[in-house]
C-alpha cells in the first residue's frame with residue numbers, strides 16, 4: 579500500500595524524507611535553542627494550509643503574535659488563515675481572560691482538550707497539529723516526559739491529525755529535558771547548530787522516520803529572510819564539529835541521569 583506523505587514545506591527536506599512525513603504520524607522535532615524548530619513548524623503548518631489541511635499551532639515559548647510575525651517574514655499569512663477558520667494558534671503564555679484559545683495552565687490534559695476543541699471548531703478534514711514546545715509541560719517534572727508524550731500521541735491518534743511535537747535540548751549537554759517525545763514518536767527530526775570557522779551553521783538530520791527509507795546524512799540548512807528554511811546540501815561533519823570531547827559528554831550524561839533518577843524518586847514520594 580502506498581503511504582500518503584505530507585510535504586514539510588521546507589525546500590529540499592521532502593526528498594531527504596523520501597517524499598515527506600507519513601500522514602497520521604507523531605514526529606518529534608528536537609534541538610537546542612535557535613536551531614530552527616519553530617521556523618520548521620511554521621513551514622509545516624503553512625504547507626498544510628496551502629494544500630487544504632487545517633492547522634492547530636500550540637505555542638508555549640512565544641506569543642501568538644510572535645508566531646504570526648515570524649510567519650509573515652516568510653510570506654505566510656497566518657492572520658488571514660485564522661480569520662478564515664483554517665488555523666487556530668493556541669497561546670499558552672497569554673493569560674488574557676476572554677481569549678478562547680489560550681491555556682489556563684500548562685497541563686497536558688488542558689492542552690489535549692484545547693486541541694480537540696480546536697479540531698472540532700475547524701471542522702471536517704485532516705489537520706496538522708504542532709505543539710511547540712512539549713518541554714514546557716514537564717519543565718518542573720522531567721520524569722513525566724515519556725508518560726505525557728505517550729498520552730498526547732494516544733489521545734490525538736483518534737483524530738484525523740498529523741502531529742509535530744518539539745522538544746528543547748539543553749545548550750550545555752545537547753540532552754533533552756527529560757527524554758520523552760523521542761521515545762514515543764514515529765519520527766525524529768533533529769536540528770543542530772555549530773560555530774565553524776567563526777560562523778554559525780545549522781544542520782538537520784533525520785534520526786528516525788518509521789516506514790521511510792530516509793537519507794541518513796547530515797544536511798546543512800539555512801534560514802533566509804523572506805524565504806525561511808532551506809536545505810543547502812549534505813555536510814561532511816567531523817566528530818569535533820558537532821560533539822564535545824567524549825569524556826566531558828560522558829560526565830554530563832551521568833549527571834543528567836542522576837538528576838532524573840532523583841526526580842523519579844521524589845515523584846514516587848509525592849504519589
Ligand SMILES: Nc1ncnc2c1ncn2[C@@H]1O[C@H](COP(=O)(O)OP(=O)(O)OP(=O)(O)O)[C@@H](O)[C@H]1O
Nearest residue numbers: 610611612613614615616617618651801802803804
Ligand atoms: N527573517 C529571518 N531571516 C533570517 N533568519 C531568521 C529570520 N527569522 C528568524 N531567523 C533565524 O531563525 C532563528 C530562530 O529559529 P527558531 O525560532 O526556529 O529556533 P528554535 O529552535 O525554535 O529555538 P527555541 O528553542 O529557542 O524556540 C533566529 O535565531 C534567526 O537566526
Ligand SMILES: [Mg+2]
Nearest residue numbers: 615616639710
Ligand atoms: Mg522555538
